[in-house]
Amino acid sequence: MQTRYKNIYLIPYVLWIVLFVIAPILLIIYYSFFNIEGHLTFDNYIQFFTPVYLKMAASSFWYAFLIMAISLIIAYPTALLLTRTKHKQLWLLLIILPTWINLLLKAYAFLGIFGTYGPANTFLQFIGIGTKQLLFTDFSFLFVSVYIFIPFMILPIFNALEELNPSLIDASRDLGGSPWTTFRRVIFPLTLDGVKSGCQAVFIPALSLFMITRLIAGNRVITLGTAIEEHFLVTQDWGMGATIAVFLIIAMAIIMILTGKRRRG
Amino acid sequence: MTEQTIIRFDQVTKQYDHDQAVLNNVSFEIERGKFYTLLGPSGCGKTTILRLIAGFTEPSQGKIYFNGQIINTVPANKRQVNTVFQDYALFPHLNVFENVAFGLRIKKMKQSQITEKVKEALRFVNLEGYDHRTISEMSGGQKQRVAIARAIVNEPEVILLDEPLSALDLKLRTEMQYELRDLQKRLGITFIFVTHDQEEALAMSDEIFVINKGSIQQSGSPIDIYDEPINRFVADFIGESNIIPGTMRQDFLVNFADKDFECVDKGFDANEAVEVVIRPEDLEITEPSLGKLQVRVDSQLFRGVHFEICCFDEAGNEWLVHSTKRAQVGETIGLNFSPEAIHVMRFGETEEEFDKRLEAYDG
Ligand SMILES: Nc1ncnc2c1ncn2[C@@H]1O[C@H](COP(=O)(O)OP(=O)(O)OP(=O)(O)O)[C@@H](O)[C@H]1O
Ligand SMILES: [Mg+2]
Numbered sequence: 024m025q026t027r028y029k030n031i032y033l034i035p036y037v038l039w040i041v042l043f044v045i046a047p048i049l050l051i052i053y054y055s056f057f058n059i060e061g062h063l064t065f066d067n068y069i070q071f072f073t074p075v076y077l078k079m080a081a082s083s084f085w086y087a088f089l090i091m092a093i094s095l096i097i098a099y100p101t102a103l104l105l106t107r108t109k110h111k112q113l114w115l116l117l118i119i120l121p122t123w124i125n126l127l128l129k130a131y132a133f134l135g136i137f138g139t140y141g142p143a144n145t146f147l148q149f150i151g152i153g154t155k156q157l158l159f160t161d162f163s164f165l166f167v168s169v170y171i172f173i174p175f176m177i178l179p180i181f182n183a184l185e186e187l188n189p190s191l192i193d194a195s196r197d198l199g200g201s202p203w204t205t206f207r208r209v210i211f212p213l214t215l216d217g218v219k220s221g222c223q224a225v226f227i228p229a230l231s232l233f234m235i236t237r238l239i240a241g242n243r244v245i246t247l248g249t250a251i252e253e254h255f256l257v258t259q260d261w262g263m264g265a266t267i268a269v270f271l272i273i274a275m276a277i278i279m280i281l282t283g284k285r286r287r288g
Numbered sequence: 289m290t291e292q293t294i295i296r297f298d299q300v301t302k303q304y305d306h307d308q309a310v311l312n313n314v315s316f317e318i319e320r321g322k323f324y325t326l327l328g329p330s331g332c333g334k335t336t337i338l339r340l341i342a343g344f345t346e347p348s349q350g351k352i353y354f355n356g357q358i359i360n361t362v363p364a365n366k367r368q369v370n371t372v373f374q375d376y377a378l379f380p381h382l383n384v385f386e387n388v389a390f391g392l393r394i395k396k397m398k399q400s401q402i403t404e405k406v407k408e409a410l411r412f413v414n415l416e417g418y419d420h421r422t423i424s425e426m427s428g429g430q431k432q433r434v435a436i437a438r439a440i441v442n443e444p445e446v447i448l449l450d451e452p453l454s455a456l457d458l459k460l461r462t463e464m465q466y467e468l469r470d471l472q473k474r475l476g477i478t479f480i481f482v483t484h485d486q487e488e489a490l491a492m493s494d495e496i497f498v499i500n501k502g503s504i505q506q507s508g509s510p511i512d513i514y515d516e517p518i519n520r521f522v523a524d525f526i527g528e529s530n531i532i533p534g535t536m537r538q539d540f541l542v543n544f545a546d547k548d549f550e551c552v553d554k555g556f557d558a559n560e561a562v563e564v565v566i567r568p569e570d571l572e573i574t575e576p577s578l579g580k581l582q583v584r585v586d587s588q589l590f591r592g593v594h595f596e597i598c599c600f601d602e603a604g605n606e607w608l609v610h611s612t613k614r615a616q617v618g619e620t621i622g623l624n625f626s627p628e629a630i631h632v633m634r635f636g637e638t639e640e641e642f643d644k645r646l647e648a649y650d651g
Contacts, residue, residue: 092639123373188375188377190373190375190377191377191379192340192375193364193371193373193377194342194371194377194378194379195379195390196344196363196364196365197342197364197365197369197370197371198365198370198390198391198394198438199365199391199394199395199442200365200390200394200441201365204394208390209379212381213380213381232466
């Protein structure tokens with residue numbers, strides 16, 4: 024009886040998964056076996072392993088890695104500081120707030136800020152460095168991406184730090200651990216799950232970024248996400264676009280498995 | 289302060305934010321190589337005193353000395369003190385061996401030496417062969433013992449133990465009491481032990497500090513504190529007692545329950561109002577005519593070793609008697625006690641005044 028009721032509750036969820044997760048993936052895999060003329064072929068997969076696409080994949084991974092690494096380096100100390108402030112919930116809210124604003128809006132805002140006559144350049148001029156080309160550079164791309172993703176890194180790390188029993192830190196100090204030793208041997212290992220979740224939450228979406236690459240990086244940074252967009256919207260080569268998507272999905276699955284939570288005895 | 293003093297609190301006050309002070313002008317000295325117990329009810333400030341000694345928190349006022357040096361702001365990792373935490377605070381990501389080895393690894397000791405010392409510490413707490421267990425696989429009592437091993441393995445000058453035996457069953461607890469006491473004597477390390485169990489305190493300590501609401505009520509050997517509590521709180525907290533209002537007629541003569549009794553206390557004003565303490569086990573049941581007091585038995589409980597008999601005298605005072613003899617509820621019995629069994633307490637007397645009064649008379 025009970026299991027049957029449970030099954031009834033599951034129906035909306037299963038429907039959702041089938042319609043919006045499983046069906047699209049199957050469709051992508053299906054399309055990936057057709058070339059632009061609509062013939063069944065493995066050509067797309069063979070083409071993916073040509074230098075053009077491999078370079079694109081490498082650059083996607085490289086930029087995603089950079090975004091993740093920079094976010095982590097900034098986010099960890101921020102989260103640590105946050106757990107020690109008085110009004111942590113308020114500060115946390117301020118950090119989460121930007122994520123409620125549409126990504127495109129934020130990207131356009133940065134177009135203005137980093138533009139030739141934008142406030143960033145005004146400031147550079149003011150301190151005597153002079154106007155610089157900021158938009159369409161690696162710097163602006165990384166800056167904006169980190170800005171967009173960093174809350175997703177801070178949040179899980181902050182939660183992990185909050186869950187950490189403070190007497191463990193006392194215990195480490197008590198046993199002679201300096202603040203740095205305590206961080207290395209106790210705080211960091213015990214918040215590793217939070218770090219992993221944060222890395223996952225940043226790396227995976229960063230891998231398939233495409234809007235920002237065009238708006239902020241001016242297509243100087245070509246990632247797999249950009250390529251998919253091009254194939255579907257511009258060249259109409261759905262088969263190739265789907266093939267790249269298949270590789271992205273595989274890459275994401277591998278990352279999920281690698282950074283997945285290890286069960287502790 | 290003598291050579292023997294290792295820790296000294298000088299008028300230490302601790303206050304969190306704008307709350308009421310958790311510790312109020314606390315002063316005491318800890319001598320090298322002794323076993324001290326901080327005893328008091330929940331929330332009285334025992335853990336706070338340990339945290340001040342360990343260096344997890346700083347006093348709001350006053351000075352803390354360690355080996356004659358002020359250590360108010362010395363960080364915890366620079367102090368020759370190790371703690372057994374009330375919640376164990378074992379590292380969940382390390383196994384039993386690595387937890388115990390934590391302090392030794394920080395000291396950069398050789399691996400062979402670490403192995404040897406950790407094994408010995410684990411043997412002491414009866415956890416041989418548990419090296420590779422993870423912490424979550426250990427029971428509450430086993431965790432406590434790992435925590436003890438983790439502290440003693442460092443051989444510090446002082447070990448702070450925050451209710452380290454509270455999660456153990458009675459048998460293991462008694463065993464560990466003996467072993468801890470034995471270890472303390474063997475190593476010659478100063479132990480500061482926190483408990484709210486008065487029997488444990490009496491059994492283990494060289495010296496007990498009885499604490500209430502952030503100040504030390506009385507300090508002394510277990511026997512001193514048991515036999516000569518200075519106020520109602522101490523008398524009540526250490527063992528069970530009958531506390532009866534009375535008047536001090538003159539030296540060595542006290543009046544209570546409408547009768548005069550010979551006693552051994554002195555140094556009071558004539559006809560001063562006092563409180564009289566008599567321990568339930570010092571009362572002996574006799575024939576009514578042979579007793580110094582006549583009381584009516586109100587109720588009786590069998591407690592295993594003895595009967596706990598509750599009686600009332602004619603003046604309406606309640607008397608608790610521990611006796612191996614059975615009484616009959618409703619009957620009138622006599623109570624006998626020696627002058628030494630009577631302990632007279634002055635109202636609102638501090639420990640210093642108490643000591644002064646005794647000194648003045650013992651000359
Ligand atoms: N960080 C803190 N901030 C504010 N108040 C605190 C803090 N730590 C302890 N206190 C207060 O200080 C008082 C004494 O606490 P403490 O932990 O020393 O008690 P304790 O004697 O160890 O009690 P127990 O036997 O229950 O462990 C308590 O009233 C507690 O609420
Ligand atoms: Mg406590």
